[in-house]
Amino acid sequence: MKIALLGYGKMGKMIEKIALDRKHEIVLKIDRDNADELTAENLQKADVAIEFSTPSTVLQNIELCFKAGTPVVVGTTGWHNEMTQIQQQCGHYNASMIYGTNFSVGVNIFFHLNKMLAMIMNSYPYYEVQVEEIHHTQKLDSPSGTAITIADGIISNLDAKAQWKNVLVSDDHPNNETIATDELLIESLRIENVPGTHTVIYDSEVDTIEFKHTAHNRNGFALGAVLAAEWIKDRKGFHSIEEMFDFNKQ
Ligand SMILES: NC(=O)c1ccc[n+]([C@@H]2O[C@H](COP(=O)([O-])OP(=O)(O)OC[C@H]3O[C@@H](n4cnc5c(N)ncnc54)[C@H](O)[C@@H]3O)[C@@H](O)[C@H]2O)c1
Known part of the structure; x- marks a missing residue:
């Protein structure tokens, strides 16, 4: 699977390592210094984007993924009040997104x-x-x-x-x-x-x-984010991490 990393801080780096271990390919890495490279054209080179940036950049990055038609896994927190607006936007663009406050x-x-x-x-x-x-x-x-x-x-x-x-x-x-x-x-x-x-x-x-x-370290969050990328790749709509871990089925 081809992955775009939006946010290459502590989590982005850990996700890269686990994604490579699982034989995925990183085709785009966006951080503060090269945010201008986050274009629809570049996003469309990826099967899935994984967004772990900052509360002030996440909403814009999500919308760019919606417009590019690239499914997105969002781990960034701190935008809880905008949840309804993002759900509506996801429907409007017929896009794919999975969000979790915690992926472990x-x-x-x-x-x-x-x-x-x-x-x-x-x-x-x-x-x-x-x-x-x-x-x-x-x-x-x-x-x-x-x-x-x-x-x-x-x-x-x-x-x-x-x-x-x-x-x-x-x-x-x-x-x-x-x-x-x-x-x-x-x-x-x-x-x-x-x-x-x-x-x-x-x-x-x-x-x-x-x-x-x-939490003893960040590995659990990063592995969960990569599993979420594999899960969302061929799905449409707005999903929460709870759907991936459906404990009621057990
Ligand atoms: N859902 C989860 O399981 C989970 C787990 C850990 C952390 N988090 C959340 O993930 C987010 C990131 O955490 P972190 O520890 O990696 O933080 P961090 O500060 O180490 O990394 C954030 C990165 O985003 C970059 N950035 C700034 N502007 C950007 C832009 N426009 N586009 C893309 N990247 C940009 C910064 O340069 C920085 O490197 C936080 O909101 C944190 O609370 C969620």
Whole structure:
């Protein structure tokens, strides 16, 4: 398969390595310095594009893929509010796209179990729930896209919560925000050189249940992105990574 890499930072480089190991070919690499080479003509040389750039460049790059008719895997986070607009655009151009806030198998298992746990916790309303996410200090968006997916999974299954509220905390800035009872708190911490960690915490007077995922490195995200490229190549429409990991079938 011929792949275009849109974004050649930490993830782009890791994806290149895994794609080559899986006998794919990289026909285009776009980064900040050569963004002008991202043309329809160049994109059409690829069977699939894999987009891991920045929140401020992702929307434009997706639209270019739609116009070129090149299926696109999007891993960039931080554009959650534009989701409906992109879905409509995808339909308008009869294009192909798969999006995931997190492409790792482990996190997708976590997403699935998180929803099941939220459903169970409806029967135990004396537990208060919150989400905590910790990432390295270079991360541009907050809360993480993964934390948003976790929060959405809780809100759609736990009657007590209607929306999430994010608070960025640090040693200097502890959380002093007031959280309404129907709001789900997402606490974000940014710490030097740490692996990405997501924890769902159900706390009561008598005990605490913690459900936690820790990423040891980026290989899992990169492999998932290449698998998603293989999956989307011959499909049309807007797809989410959950469709690729259909745990309900098992
Ligand atoms: N979905 C997932 O599984 C997953 C996993 C890890 C990271 N991410 C997300 O992926 C994105 C990239 O992460 P990263 O760690 O590789 O970041 P990074 O900062 O290392 O790389 C981003 C790259 O995008 C480049 N860029 C800037 N403008 C561009 C443009 N117009 N076109 C193409 N590239 C351009 C930058 O030069 C940089 O090299 C972030 O949004 C991150 O949150 C998602």
